[in-house]
Amino acid sequence: MTTTFIMPVPGTQDNGKRHAVTAPWNGEIIGEVSVTDSSGADKAMQIAYDIFRDKNRWLPPEKRIKVLNKAAEIMQQRAESLAFLAAHEGGKPLKDSRVEVARAIDSMRSCVECLRTEGGREIPMNLNAASANRLAMTHSEPIGVVLAFSAFNHPVNLIVHQIGPAIASGCPVIVKPAGDTPLSCFALVEILREAGLAAEYCIPVITENLDVTTQLATDERVGFFSFIGSAKVGWMLRSKITAGARCSLEHGGVAPVIVSEDADLDDCLPLIAKGGFYHAGQVCVSVQRVFVHSSIAEELISRLARLADGMTIGDPTSADTDVGPLIRHAETNRIEEWVNEAIEQGATLVTGGKRLSGAEYACTVLLNPAENSKVSTQEIFGPV
Numbered sequence: 001m002t003t004t005f006i007m008p009v010p011g012t013q014d015n016g017k018r019h020a021v022t023a024p025w026n027g028e029i030i031g032e033v034s035v036t037d038s039s040g041a042d043k044a045m046q047i048a049y050d051i052f053r054d055k056n057r058w059l060p061p062e063k064r065i066k067v068l069n070k071a072a073e074i075m076q077q078r079a080e081s082l083a084f085l086a087a088h089e090g091g092k093p094l095k096d097s098r099v100e101v102a103r104a105i106d107s108m109r110s111c112v113e114c115l116r117t118e119g120g121r122e123i124p125m126n127l128n129a130a131s132a133n134r135l136a137m138t139h140s141e142p143i144g145v146v147l148a149f150s151a152f153n154h155p156v157n158l159i160v161h162q163i164g165p166a167i168a169s170g171c172p173v174i175v176k177p178a179g180d181t182p183l184s185c186f187a188l189v190e191i192l193r194e195a196g197l198a199a200e201y202c203i204p205v206i207t208e209n210l211d212v213t214t215q216l217a218t219d220e221r222v223g224f225f226s227f228i229g230s231a232k233v234g235w236m237l238r239s240k241i242t243a244g245a246r247c248s249l250e251h252g253g254v255a256p257v258i259v260s261e262d263a264d265l266d267d268c269l270p271l272i273a274k275g276g277f278y279h280a281g282q283v284c285v286s287v288q289r290v291f292v293h294s295s296i297a298e299e300l301i302s303r304l305a306r307l308a309d310g311m312t313i314g315d316p317t318s319a320d321t322d323v324g325p326l327i328r329h330a331e332t333n334r335i336e337e338w339v340n341e342a343i344e345q346g347a348t349l350v351t352g353g354k355r356l357s358g359a360e361y362a363c364t365v366l367l368n369p370a371e372n373s374k375v376s377t378q379e380i381f382g383p384v
Contacts, residue, residue: 003031003085005186009044010199019206021183024091024325024359025315031089033182036205041212044203048145048172049221051200058142058170059201065112068168070195072108075188079105082156082187087316090155090181091324091359092279094317097156104157111168142170143246144223147216149237150177151228152327153282155184162226163202167192171224174203174216178229180327182206217241224248252284252379261293265300273307277363280323281383288380301367305351308363313356323383325359335361335382342369342376352383 003021008014017035022028036044051057059067075082082104083097092100123136146169148162159177166173177185182204189204207213217225220242227234231251238247257272259265275287292300316324326332332355339353343366352364364384369375375384 002029003183003187005031005033005183005190005204007186007189007204008034009036009040009203009205010047012040012043015040017208019179019182021089021180023088024180024327025317026359031183033186033204033206035208036212037208038212038215041205041207041216044174044205045145045216045219045221047200048174048203051172052142052144052223059167061115061170063196064168064170065115067192067195067197068108068112068115068164071188071192071197072105072112074191074195075101075105075108078191082184084317085187086155086181086184087324089183090152091282091316091327092153093321093324094319095321096279097316100154100157104160107157107160108164111164114165115168140169142223144171145221146171146173146224146226147219147222148173148175148226149213149217149229150175150185152178152180153279153284155181156188158228159185159188162228163188163192166224166226167197167202172201172203174205176205176207176213176216179206214240250284252286252381254288254377254379255285256289256291257287259290259292259296259300261295263293263296265296265303269300269303269307273304273311277308277311277323277383280326280361282327282381284379286381288384289376301350301365305365308351308365311363313360313363323363325357326361326382329358331382332359332361335380335384338374338378338380338382339364339366339384342366342373345370345373347373347375 006014018032019035020029021031023030079101083101087094087097120138125131125134125136146166150158163173163175186204189202192202193199217237218240222245224246225241226248228250234249234251272287311322312320313323314321336355343349347369348367350365350367352362354362356362361383
């Protein structure tokens with residue numbers, strides 16, 4: 001069964017172009033979405049910009065609250081289907097995708113709370129002759145067109161984190177999900193429209209090529225650019241955005257954990273294992289490096305290896321799976337190369353260290369990799 005979303009830019013005809021979505025677990029085509037070309041991208045930007053420029057078209061807070069609350073209700077009703085869709089297209093195990101959807105629903109409601117509690121403030125005056133008998137205050141208004149580029153690894157919650165605040169702020173938003181996981185995004189936009197948001201206020205796009213993607217990011221009508229993804233791409237796009245546009249970049253790292261000699265291993269080890277192998281390590285704050293006191297190192301290493309070996313790796317749509325596939329076979333190849341390189345440079349392979357299929361890599365523990373090896377200095381984004 002496939003899921004299809006044909007959502008051309010409002011006011012345009014469907015151009016017939018499609019983007020196929022495959023399940024990383026087995027390569028099966030599970031859906032398709034409409035594709036936006038250069039003219040469609042320009043049309044979407046003009047629609048959003050026209051809304052921002054016309055204050056009569058701004059959505060009042062009451063309307064925004066109603067839409068966001070209704071969207072959260074619909075998401076709650078469809079929580080299981082949203083979790084399955086996210087697991088199917090992104091590879092995060094169903095048990096974890098359910099948690100993600102629950103968090104996304106809470107995130108949507110948090111946007112309503114911001115509307116209820118965040119506002120302007122009075123600025124102190126009457127402090128000198130120039131400010132005598134004066135009253136000053138701040139007032140929040142939409143910043144402009146929000147352009148959001150998202151990542152594959154949390155295809156529901158990341159989208160909510162980007163489009164929810166934009167809608168709450170009264171900004172029209174154009175959202176481009178990752179090409180690997182667009183179905184969840186289009187499903188969320190469909191829910192927002194069902195909740196009463198006019199199509200023009202939130203436009204999802206999968207761009208025809210990188211030129212169209214760059215066209216959107218560098219458009220002078222963008223007021224705020226939100227990017228979630230690799231540092232290399234994020235900083236490159238930031239260097240090209242128009243002068244005056246605000247920007248928010250969310251990247252990853254090589255997250256360390258320090259375990260002191262008096263640590264409670266019964267308490268911390270399950271958390272370290274979960275933090276490292278969750279979503280096959282494809283998380284921007286995934287545990288990658290563990291610095292452990294020498295007095296407990298041997299015990300920690302052996303117990304961490306047992307936890308790694310106990311992970312059930314398999315079909316992400318199965319409720320029993322702990323670790324799903326890598327998003328693309330190229331990532332499996334890269335992780336294999338990095339681990340082999342670390343071993344060649346002197347690291348000890350404690351457990352794992354092998355591919356299980358084109359999309360799966362065993363949960364891996366390495367001891368004392370070289371300080372300059374890739375697994376020590378770069379984000380592996382895998383179960384290592």
